[in-house]
Amino acid sequence: MSLTPGFPWTLTCHETLGSTSDTCKFDAENGAPNGSAVLAFRQSAGRGTRGRVWSAPEGNLSFSFICRHPRIEALVQAMPFLVAVALHDALSSHLPGVSLRLKWPNDVQCDGAKLSGVLIERGGQGTEAWIVTGIGANLKSAPQIEGRQTVSIAALGGSVEPERLARDILTQFGVWLARWERDGFAPVRAAWLDRAHEPGSRLAVQRGGNYIEGFFAGLDECGRLLLQTDRDEVQTVAAGDILLLG
Known part of the structure; x- marks a missing residue:
């Protein structure tokens, strides 16, 4: 469990799941608390944005987590950027000397090749409202996607196990969530821009x-x-x- 104020997460690991996000959504609808996170070492029915299939071979990262917050509407707006910065920082810590860049709103890339992706979904009403964030990252291998370049941590000379990276991402997310709660969106926006592709791209x-x-x-x-x-x-x-x- 992280001791970061504002996001006391817990991580549960499974050998196989259809979709970590579907599992978290089910758990959220049934009262799972803020910070509940689920990781699958093998995922058979991963989902990307806009209904795409997310390929998740064994050895890559597939995990999702639940957020509940009294300022849920504001958090929904900030969430893509909080997650992007946290994900970038966690991945960069395992790839020293490699330049990673954010592509709007929350893909992490290296030289234009996709290293990770994020799917953010929301549900519930009032005090029962929730946000589920799913994160996939190419650790051991990069899937082939027509018309898109992909890359893995292994191909970039790095190595990290899925559970270790999930914990690092959750810790970084807690840091940035606390910053947003204290100082608003401006420092998150500045951090995102600092990690993004160059102006004029x-x-x-x-x-x-x-x-x-x-x-x-x-x-x-x-x-x-x-x-x-x-x-x-x-x-x-x-x-x-x-x-x-x-």
Whole structure:
């Protein structure tokens, strides 16, 4: 258990689960407390964003955790960035000398190749409301994803066991959650920007069946992506697939 104020987590490990997030959602609906976390050494039905399948071979990280909070609506907005910074810091501690960068809102990449991904879901009402965050990371091997580059910690010269990394992420999340509770979103936003791809990076943002190209111009005060288009307009992006174009 972490002793970090504000997030006293507990981690339960399973040999095999369908989906750690589905398990956490079921547990949350049945009263599991804030900080309950679940890890699977093998996951057979992992889920990514927008209904995608998340491949999770044995040896990679598959875990999820529950958050309950009196400021749940504000936390929902901040959560992608709190998790992103915590995940980046935990992964970086096992890859000294390797430059990892965040892609909006919470993918961790190395030289444009995806190392990890996050799925955030919410449910419940009132005092029973919850957020479940699922995190997958390529530790031993990187799955093949059509049209996307992927990489693993092993390929980058590092090594860490899933349980150790899950504990590191939960500890870092507790640190950043306490910072957000004390100082608001501004320091989280600054930390995210410090760990993100460079301003001016060429991006494509999916809108329906089309992509809008432009340049990364930072985040607004709520964490929405700012895209400077080729027409020199700045558009605000609240959701959508982002491609780094180099």
